[in-house]
Amino acid sequence: MAGLVTENYEFVGGHEWSVPIFLFRYHADVEKYLFDLARDAERERAVFGRLGSDFIGLKLDDRGAVVRLIVGEAKWRGELSDAEVETLMLGKWKTNKRNGQRTRRGGIWAEINRDIDVPHGVRQLQRLLRERDRDGHAAAIVSMDKALVLRNPVPIARTNLIMIVGNGKAKRGEGEALLTWETIPEEYTSPHDLQVVEVILKDGEDLIDEIYDLLWKV
Amino acid sequence: MxxxxxxxxxxxxxxxxxxxxxxxxxxxxxxxxxxxxxxxxxxxxxxxxxxxxxxxxxxxxxxxxxxxxxxxxxxxxxxxxxxxxxxxxxxxxxxxxxxxxxxxxxxxxxxxxxxxxxxxxxxxxxxxxxxxxxxxxxxxxxxxxxxxxxxxxxxxxxxxxxxxxxxxxxxxxxxxxxxxxxxxxxxxxxxxxxxxxxxxxxxxxxxxxxxxxxxxxxxxxxxxxxxxxxxxxxxxxxxxxxxxxxxxxxxSIHRPIVELSALNPGRRQRLSRFARGQFSRGRGILWTSQRAGLDRLLKETSFALCTPTGSGKTLVANLALVKELLLPTGLETSPLALYLVPSRALAGEVEAKLKSELGEDLTITGLYGGTDWGITDYWLQAETPTVLIATVEKAEALMRYVGPLLLARLRLLIIDEAHQVVAVDDARTKADLAEHGNRAIRLESFVSRLLARAPDIVRIALTAVAGGAAPPVAKWIENREDAVAIGTRYRSTRQLIGVLETTPRASDRVSLEILNGRRLFVRDRDQPVYLPLRTPVMPYLPNQWQQSLFRFNELSVLWTALHLLETERRILISVLQEPEQTMRWYRKALELDEWSGIPPFRVPDGRLGDIFQEARDATIDYCGEDSHELALLDRGIATNHGQMPQRLRRLMVELIDKRICPITVATATLTEGVNLPFDIIFLTSLRRESFDVVNDTREITPLSVSEFRNLAGRAGRPGASSGLEGMTLVAVPQANSSQRASARSTQDRQRRQMQRDYDNLLLKVVREERQDGAVQSPLALLLDAIAQRAASIGVRQSNFLDWLDRITPAAISPNAGVAATTPAARLADSLDELDGFLLTALEELELADGQELDGAAAEAFLVSLWQRTFTKVAAAQEQWMEDAFIRRGRAIVETIYPDAEERKRLYQYGFTPYVGRRFAAVADDIETILSDATDYGDSSDEARLQVLKDIGQLIEDDRGFGFRVRQTQTDQRLLENWNDVLAWWMRSAGAVAPGADSLRAWQRFVSDNLEFRLGTVIGAVVAQGWSSAADDDAEVPALEDWRETTGLPWFAFWARELLRWGTLDPFVAFCLAQGLAKTREQAANRRAEFDAWLSTEGYVDDAESKIDPQLFLKWEGSLPAGFEDFFDELPDSAILVGTDGRKRRYPVIPVDTEGGVDWLDPAGFRLARTETDDFDLVTHVQKDDFELFVGDRDVTVSRVFTARQ
Known part of the structure; x- marks a missing residue:
């Protein structure tokens, strides 16, 4: 959905985005099956580091090189209540065992603010480009090589995307936004452009199921 | 794009x-x-x-x-x-x-x-x-x-x-x-x-x-x-x-194996099983160098293969054997391969490995014992393809005995450690050449002659990565100017070199300076890497001991080593000379009260414990209860040096290999001989000192770079987790060990010297790593030595060749042929060495052709021989060398040794010709003694001993073919009293045993003079006896004809074996050789069995029968074979569960479930099930292969491949 929206709507900066390949992404904690070889291992697996952006899109110049990235988090919530959105953006409450203090940890703002220059997932995207059409995407591939491995590469410009999808809360008014949009939200400290997309649905689950069924039809 | x-x-x-x-x-x-x-x-x-x-x-x-x-x-x-x-x-x-x-x-x-x-x-x-x-x-x-x-x-x-x-x-x-x-x-x-x-x-x-x-x-x-x-x-x-x-x-190894199978589809299954077996040993995935080697193999060319230590060359050698021996069809004679190894120790290792992999298909015989052909001579007549594993010395003897027979069947030559043909250009090598003890030239000689006479056999040279030798070895073996060795210079583990800084009253510190041949820096400055060890401080040694800086240093190393054993480390303490001194110091130190806190050594249980016990028994047998070797062994420290009896050495190697003993004290023979990697190697000195009594000079020989690198190459064990890097550390004391003012300047000097030795060595190591120097061939070195020495006694360069035409060793010096060290004597002996090379080559040709050589024919042959020498491809040699070679060769036939009969005799003796001439004088006397020994089987120990004493007496004074010792007082005294040494070695009743400190000197005498020189002399006489009587050179020597042909009694057959094993009873020698007993005592105890069998079978009970090797073999054959079949080969029945079975055969893996075994397709789909409580799921059953067979009436599962235990 993020890809569809990105390609078809106009985003901040007016760039023309192409999402040549869609990456699917699963939740972090189910990847641990790979290592536990079990679905319900009791032991807590510490998973460090970012798992990767949910979504990456490219802007290409005439020669096909990558000049801008759009990188985003896409989240689904069954009910987009205020509290739910707050937790989503600011993180869950966690109690510090030593001094009993409660702080919020995690959340989309935190993730997006501290991201590294070249987001995770670019490598995979490049790989898929190579797979799909090595010659056709040659320029993009090389520019991604440079971004990924050179010590002081020319940094690629970037737009951050936050996409929230879900069923609207019961008392939602028409056109009511979940996040501030007239000014840059103060929680956002990253220097890159920010684009927020909110997709408010009704009976969203049915739509999702239908889409997945379509994909896995053999 | x-x-x-x-x-x-x-x-x-x-x-x-x-x-x-x-x-x-x-x-x-x-x-x-x-x-x-x-x-x-x-x-x-x-x-x-x-x-x-x-x-x-x-x-x-x-x-x-x-x-x-x-x-x-x-x-x-x-x-x-x-x-x-x-x-x-x-x-x-x-x-x-x-x-x-x-x-x-x-x-x-x-x-x-x-x-x-x-x-x-x-x-x-x-x-x-x-x-x-x-x-x-x-x-x-x-x-x-x-x-x-x-x-x-x-x-x-x-x-x-x-x-x-x-x-x-x-x-x-x-x-x-x-x-x-x-x-x-x-x-x-x-x-x-x-x-x-x-x-x-x-x-x-x-x-x-x-x-x-x-x-x-x-x-x-x-x-x-x-x-x-x-x-x-x-x-x-x-x-x-x-x-x-x-x-x-x-x-995967299956790929080249399939290609190989195409040569003989009938063998496909066997080859496939071989490949599967490699997977079972963890060697199924080939290295690049192996693939390249196999590629060449399939293209039927000869090549040189260069791989790091302990890696893939065995496989390539094995497949070469398979290809040349097993696969060919329609051959006239049963094919033969010759596998040359540099030492007896390595021969044992190679033989064991080959037997375990290909023992079913090939006859594998190791020829490195005392007799010149194995007592089990069946390989000579064998219908099965045969591999002979031999040292060059043995191969030479073989050529003398059965040359034509050998050449008729030979298809493949494998040279292991082929880089050893390279000679080190120094004084010591030149002396070795003159004393006829240089191995490199023997290798060059043998292989060159073989290549000249059998140019079409397949040749494979295996070398370790040893600076610069690979290209010329490749050229030599392939006989092509543009040949290139296959392989890689990549080490399989990391290698570090540095210093162990030993300090009195402080813990040692490790300083690492070289990583993989380059200097290791931490910051961009010249600061090495330090590992300050946390081992406990070594207790203060008794004053007396502290006076010797060297002793302190050695003990520090031991102390540190003993405290580094927590992980699975294997440590070698490499001693350059006098290991007996080090052993004695260690033993004494371990007896100190202050050292009693060290965790004691625990003998392992089970099979490893058995191996330890066997080694211990052999140590007692050969070294004595009071020996240092035994004392150290009981503390878990293995020892090894060149003079140790063969059998004991091999057992020690096993102790090290299986890490039963984590620490080893050894001289260089250990690391040269066998593939035994270590995690850490300590060196306590970088120089050898000796005193030349005759010239009254002290000689210092620093450790050569190549020797150091060979040693360092053994550090690091591929595949072992603690072996990701190997370390070679030179111990250098950082402070004086003595507190006395009088000792200060001496110890200061010694410390500086040790540091300098180290710094110099390191410079060379780093420098040599970067460039491949030219290599020296031994023959070129010899020719050069001759030319130089000739010049120094006044022979002008322009006259050199003419001089070669007529000069004899005797004319150069009255002290020729007795290993004298005067310049003239050295020249004479060097010339004699060259003559030996030439004579051997010419005589072989003469015997093969059956007609007498004249000068012209000799010259023609030598020209072609020169083309096949290593000298030709090694560093630039000059034309005069070839000229000298050929001129001298011709002169040998025409002038120096013109009598063809004499040449033949000299050839058979195996000594260099000048020495051989002198030997001829005593040869007849020795023969008389041998042929008179018809009662040996019945004689008392004393009488038996006397026979050997009599022979020894004939040679004790000749320094050419007879006994020879170093100029030290100890050794000279030993020479005078050699009878005592003989009595001790042969376990004669009442013989006096040496004390722990003299043991090694006695062992050296046994090894150099009794086993080697005395044995050689007897062997030469026997060989002469055989060849002079044998009519047909292509005749196969059979045991039954032996006595008749040689005209000698059985004693003569056994004499060398007796000297080798250290026993007067041939039966004991036989048992030890065949592995029927572990110690001499055990073997002696089985005598009664044989005697009983002899009388039961009704054989005549005379002296000769008692030591008849044919009867020994028969007796051995009558013993019950002692192995059990562990595997139940009956198939298990099963019920189909997940398949209709239409494909009839399915590979499956077993999965243990309640009440039975499920048989699954390896992709995880259940195909069948066997209900049973009885299935013996030995752990690691997944090492084997199983198949499900669906027959018309029943369904079964069979084990179709069993991994070796």
Whole structure:
């Protein structure tokens, strides 16, 4: 959905985005099956580091090189209540065992603010480009090589995307936004452009199921 | 698109140059390495921040990415890719071993291992995985896969199916897909991954290419899916797994084996089983050098193979044997291969390995004992293809006995450690040449002659990576100017060189200076890496001992070594000379009260304990109850030196190899002889000192660089987790050990000298690493020595050749042929050595042709022989050398030894001709003694001993062919009283045994003079007896004809064996040789058995019968064979469960379930079941292969491949 929206709507900066390949992404904690070889291992697996952006899109110049990235988090919530959105953006409450203090940890703002220059997932995207059409995407591939491995590469410009999808809360008014949009939200400290997309649905689950069924039809 | 590829390559090159060049470490990388070492050694850590770990991790990722670029653009064999993979592996390995907290989604070790595999360093991959305990099943599974442990993969896979029986029906995958639950996709993927890895491992092992291809394609698809669905690191892991799997597929041994089978389809099954067996031994995936070698093998060319120590050359040799001996059809005679080894010790090792791999198909005989052909002479007449393993000396003897026969059957020549043909250009080598004791020239001589006479046989030279020797050896063996050795110069483990700083009253400190041949720096300054050890401080030694700095140094090394044994380390303390002194010091130190706190040595249980006991018994037998060797052995310290009796040496090697003894004290013979790697090698001195009594001079010989490098090459054990790097440390004291003012200046001087020795050596090591110097051939060295010495006694250069035409050794010096050291004598002896080379070659030709040679014919032959010498291809030699060679050769036939009969005799004796002439005088007398010994079988010990004494007496005074000792007082006295030594060695009743301190001197005398010289002399007479009487040179010598042909009694047959084993009773020698007893005493106790058998069978009970080798063999054959068949070969019956069985045959793996065994397709689908409580699921059953057979009336499962225990 993020890809569809990105390609078809106009985003901040007016760039023309192409999402040549869609990456699917699963939740972090189910990847641990790979290592536990079990679905319900009791032991807590510490998973460090970012798992990767949910979504990456490219802007290409005439020669096909990558000049801008759009990188985003896409989240689904069954009910987009205020509290739910707050937790989503600011993180869950966690109690510090030593001094009993409660702080919020995690959340989309935190993730997006501290991201590294070249987001995770670019490598995979490049790989898929190579797979799909090595010659056709040659320029993009090389520019991604440079971004990924050179010590002081020319940094690629970037737009951050936050996409929230879900069923609207019961008392939602028409056109009511979940996040501030007239000014840059103060929680956002990253220097890159920010684009927020909110997709408010009704009976969203049915739509999702239908889409997945379509994909896995053999 | 070519253009973009170029750009991509440029990007790749930038990164590689920055952080990936082999052996060039950036400051941070070096610090990471140091941190890793410090963690491994549990010493205080260098400063390091989390940020640095992240940077290293990021660099590793960059390298992996760049490696992929190289592969895509340049192909899989891209050198740039390999370099980057290796460096990535290193960076990740160092983080892992430093217990770094910065982790990725998947354990860092997995990435490191994958990187190493893709970089062609499988031993490192295996080591890295072995380093860590993997707690998760998944991680363990991938770890097993990444270290090519396919048995382990199947174990993991089977365990998974045992836990998830609901997933083993063929509708299971669909069910998972349809479930659509949270995480369902991920779980589906995981299960499929288990399926594919199991299938891959099984089909790879079995060599089922079609299904393997399918598994590979599935893995390809899964990788594509992972890239889309998983996070960065997980998908990277899958990508790497796939690349590694692809590599395995390409490098599987089944591939070349299939090609080889095409030569003889009838053998296909046997070869396939061989290949499967290699997987079973963890050697199913070939190294690049092995693949190249096999490639050449298939193309029927000769080649030189260069591999690091302890790696793949055995396989190549084995397959060469298979190809040349097993596969050919329609041959006239049963084929023969000659496998030349440099030492008896190595011969034993090679024989054992070959027998275990190919013993069923080939006759494998080791010829390195006392007799000149094995007592089991059946190989000579054998219908089965045969491999002869021999040292050059034995091969020479063989040629003398049965040359024509040998050549008629010979198809393959394998030369192990072929670089030993290179001579070191120094005074000592020249002296060795003059004293007829140089091995290199013997090798050159034998091989050159063989190549000249049998130019069409296949030739393979195996060399270790020894600076510069490989190219000329390749040229020599291939007989091509443009020949190039196959192989790699990459070491399979890392090598560090440094100093162990020993200090009184403080813990030792390790300083590391060289990593893989280059200086190791931490910061860009000249600051070496330190590992301040946390071992306890060595207690103050008794005053007397502290006066000797050298003694203090040696004991410090022992003390430190004893405290470094927590991990599985194997430590060698290498002693350059006088090991008996070191052994004595160690023994005394271990007896000190202050040293009693050291954890005592525990003898292991079970089979290892048996081996220890056997070694202990042999030690008592050959060294005595009071010996240092025994005392050290009881403390878990093995010893080894060149004068040790063969049998004991081999047992010690086994103790070391199986780490029953973690510490070894040994001289260089240990490391030269056998492939025994160590984790740490300590050296306490870098020089050998000797005193020349005759010339009253002290000679100091520093350890040569090549010897040092050979030694250092043994540090590091591929595949062992503690062996990721090998260390060679030279002990240098940092302070004086003596407190006395009077000793200060002496000890100061000694310390400075030791430091200088080390610094000098290091300079040479680093310098030589960078360039390959020219190599010296022994024959060229000899010719050069002759020319130089001739010039020094006034022979002008222009007259040199004429001089060679007529001069005899006797005319040069009255002291010729007695190993005298005057310049004239040396010249005479060097000339005699050359004459030996030439005479042997000419005589062989004469005997083969059956007609007498004249000068012209000799010349023609020598011209062709010269072309095949190593000298021809080694460093530039000058024309005069060839001229000298040919002129002298011609002169031998025409002038110097013109009598053809005499030449033949001299050839048969085996000495150099001038020495041989002198020998002729006593030869007849010796023959008389031998032929008179008809009563030996019945004689008393005293009488038996007397026979040997009589022979010895004839040679005791001749320094050419007779006894020879060093100029020390001890040795001179031994020479005077050699009868006592003989009595002790032969276990004569009442003989006096040497004290612990004199033991080695006695052993040396036995080894040099009794076993070798006395034995040689007897052998020469026997050989002469045989060849003069044998009518037909192509005749096969059979035991039954032996006495009649030689005209000698059985004693003469046994004499050399008696001297070799140290017994007066041939029966004892026989038992020991055949492995029917472990010690001489045990063998003696079996005498009664033989005697009883003799009378039961009704043989005549005369003196000769009592020692008749034919009867011994018969008796041996009558003993019950003692092995049990452990495996129940009956098939198990089964019921079909998941299949209709229409394909009739299915490979399956067993999964242990309640009440029985499920038989699953390796992809995890249940096919059949056997209900039983009885199935003997021995652990590690996954090492074997099983097949399900669906017959018309029944369904069974059979074990179709059994891994050797």
């Amino acid at each position: 070519a253009e973009r590829d170029q750009e991509r390559l440029e990007v790749a090159n930038t990164v590689r140059t920055e952080i990936g060049i082999e052996n060039v470490l950036s400051a941070r990388q070096a610090r990471s390495f140091v941190r890793c070492l410090q963690t491994a050694w549990e010493v205080p850590l260098i400063q390091w921040g989390t940020n640095e770990s992240l940077l290293e991790l990021a660099d590793a990722r960059r390298l992996l990415h760049v490696a992929e670029i190289y592969r895509e653009v340049e192909g899989q064999e891209s050198a740039g890719a390999i370099e980057c993979y290796r460096r990535a592996g290193e960076l990740l390995e160092w983080l892992s071993r430093a217990n770094d907290r910065t982790t990725t989604t998947a354990p860092v070790e997995l990435f490191a291992a994958a990187a190493y595999q893709l970089g062609g360093l499988p031993a490192m991959a295996s080591g890295v995985i072995g380093e860590v305990e993997m707690l998760d099943d998944g991680t363990r599974l991938y770890g097993a896969f990444l270290r090519a442990d396919f048995d382990g993969v199947l174990e993991g896979v089977a365990a998974f199916w045992a836990r998830h029986p609901d997933l083993t029906d063929d509708a299971a995958p669909r069910r998972l897909l349809d479930a659509g639950s949270e995480g369902g996709m991920s779980w589906y993927f995981t299960v499929e991954l288990v399926r594919v890895l199991g299938l891959f491992a099984d089909t790879l092992r079995r060599g089922q290419t079609e299904r393997l291809d399918r598994a590979m394609r599935k893995l390809d698809a899964m990788e594509q899916m992972a890239t889309r669905t998983f996070s960065e690191d997980s998908s990277l892991l899958i990508t790497l797994l796939r690349a590694v799997a692809n590599g395995y597929m390409q490098a």
